[in-house]
Amino acid sequence: MVIGQWRDAVRAVHGVESKYKRLVKAIAGDIESTTLPAGARLPPQREVAAELSISVQTVTNAYKELERQGLIRCEVGRGSFVAARVTETMSNYMLDNAERSVVDFSIARIIHTPEHDAAWRQVCATLARLDDQPWIRAFRPIAGFEHHRQAAIAWLATLGMPASDDTLLVTNGAAHAIFLALASLVGPGDTVLCESLTDHGVIGLANVLGFTLKGLEIDEYGIHPEHFEEMCDSERVTALVCTPTLNNPTVALMPDSRRRAIARIAERYGVYVIEDDVYGPLPATRPAPIASLIPELAFYCTSMTKSVLAGLRIGYMTMPRRLALRAESVLRVSCWMATSPMAEIATRWINDGTATRLVQLQRERLSKRQALLQETLGSYVLGAHPHALSAWLGVPSHWQADRLVRELRNRDIAVTSTDPFLVRGADRPEAVRVCVGAECSEETYAAALRTIRHVFEQFPQVHDFD
Numbered sequence: 001m002v003i004g005q006w007r008d009a010v011r012a013v014h015g016v017e018s019k020y021k022r023l024v025k026a027i028a029g030d031i032e033s034t035t036l037p038a039g040a041r042l043p044p045q046r047e048v049a050a051e052l053s054i055s056v057q058t059v060t061n062a063y064k065e066l067e068r069q070g071l072i073r074c075e076v077g078r079g080s081f082v083a084a085r086v087t088e089t090m091s092n093y094m095l096d097n098a099e100r101s102v103v104d105f106s107i108a109r110i111i112h113t114p115e116h117d118a119a120w121r122q123v124c125a126t127l128a129r130l131d132d133q134p135w136i137r138a139f140r141p142i143a144g145f146e147h148h149r150q151a152a153i154a155w156l157a158t159l160g161m162p163a164s165d166d167t168l169l170v171t172n173g174a175a176h177a178i179f180l181a182l183a184s185l186v187g188p189g190d191t192v193l194c195e196s197l198t199d200h201g202v203i204g205l206a207n208v209l210g211f212t213l214k215g216l217e218i219d220e221y222g223i224h225p226e227h228f229e230e231m232c233d234s235e236r237v238t239a240l241v242c243t244p245t246l247n248n249p250t251v252a253l254m255p256d257s258r259r260r261a262i263a264r265i266a267e268r269y270g271v272y273v274i275e276d277d278v279y280g281p282l283p284a285t286r287p288a289p290i291a292s293l294i295p296e297l298a299f300y301c302t303s304m305t306k307s308v309l310a311g312l313r314i315g316y317m318t319m320p321r322r323l324a325l326r327a328e329s330v331l332r333v334s335c336w337m338a339t340s341p342m343a344e345i346a347t348r349w350i351n352d353g354t355a356t357r358l359v360q361l362q363r364e365r366l367s368k369r370q371a372l373l374q375e376t377l378g379s380y381v382l383g384a385h386p387h388a389l390s391a392w393l394g395v396p397s398h399w400q401a402d403r404l405v406r407e408l409r410n411r412d413i414a415v416t417s418t419d420p421f422l423v424r425g426a427d428r429p430e431a432v433r434v435c436v437g438a439e440c441s442e443e444t445y446a447a448a449l450r451t452i453r454h455v456f457e458q459f460p461q462v463h464d465f466d
């Protein structure tokens with residue numbers, strides 16, 4: 001019994017060491033050794049206190065510290081549970097390695113085509129013929145070659161985001177840009193807000209950087225401005241991280257009026273906005289970025305990976321002018337400089353129109369797959385967009401999302417439940433994300449959608465043996 005082992009640890013306290021710290025170490029050790037596996041329910045605090053002959057407050061303090069470290073999650077009315085590590089959670093729901101027999105709807109990726117291969121071969125052949133290639137010799141802590149940054153400025157202009165040399169950094173993708181922004185702003189204990197369902201990378205960064213992440217109420221259009229204002233008014237908020245264009249996983253596209261409302265609230269309370277616009281190039285039309293409305297309070301982050309080419313991990317970030325030196329220094333210590341050969345390819349594709357052409361191709365392919373998804377699963381769709389990489393499906397009331405995910409996996413279809421995207425303390429919707437960029441033929445894609453609908457319409461087995 002684990003409580004018995006904890007009793008031995010508490011009794012071993014000596015010197016100035018506290019019972020609370022010994023209890024934290026004991027429980028953490030059981031979690032690390034998987035004696036307490038992910039999802040296991042911890043004994044109630046009063047029960048632990050009685051068994052160990054210590055105060056309830058001591059147990060409460062220990063549980064709070066374990067929650068702060070991200071080892072457990074405490075849910076009001078339900079109890080305390082061992083939290084899955086971010087990497088473990090993602091491996092449960094998103095396939096790290098391709099499995100040929102599986103239709104993988106678990107990863108948000110663009111639809112790869114022969115045109116992508118041809119464009120890649122062409123640019124590689126062009127670079128191979130050049131005698132002078134400074135981007136393969138570069139090893140200096142720079143924010144990006146001048147011509148790379150000029151191309152980035154031109155690209156961002158097409159997305160409605162003004163930029164200049166002194167407010168722009170070339171990064172290794174949008175996730176890296178978001179890390180740079182957060183590392184430039186927040187420290188342990190700071191409060192950062194986001195959508196109650198947000199990209200799993202932001203949740204992971206809260207554990208890495210030690211800030212407190214709190215979710216805001218959302219609907220089919222994104223964040224509720226009223227809740228954002230209420231949070232800003234009731235506590236000290238450092239930053240808001242949000243994805244107003246095709247939120248991951250809900251696919252919400254925030255309208256202009258709501259973006260302006262959020263910008264006004266952020267300005268009123270001095271809250272920085274970190275805008276993840278990695279999906280920004282995909283919609284043919286969309287409102288201006290929030291960051292364009294308050295450039296001195298906003299970081300704008302985007303990249304090529306979700307719109308041009310999956311392996312082209314180059315991103316661009318704009319930042320408030322007064323934080324430029326700090327953000328550049330974080331870039332220097334985190335990766336020295338962005339990968340300049342990739343930046344060169346992105347620059348050439350921006351300048352010769354290849355990037356625009358591949359985005360347009362992506363829209364055409366996504367539109368066809370999204371239309372088929374709507375035709376097959378329309379009654380279950382909670383969130384979708386013709387140019388989105390995924391769709392958000394409501395789980396029928398006779399299913400639980402976890403069981404549904406397992407049943408589909410048994411049928412060689414991988415989808416993702418809410419769990420990787422759920423901010424601690426937020427309500428858990430019964431929904432799954434289906435990514436339409438799966439690397440498969442159109443016939444296989446259509447058949448997989450029919451299988452999903454078939455499973456949705458079935459009732460689960462009485463006993464779940466998985």
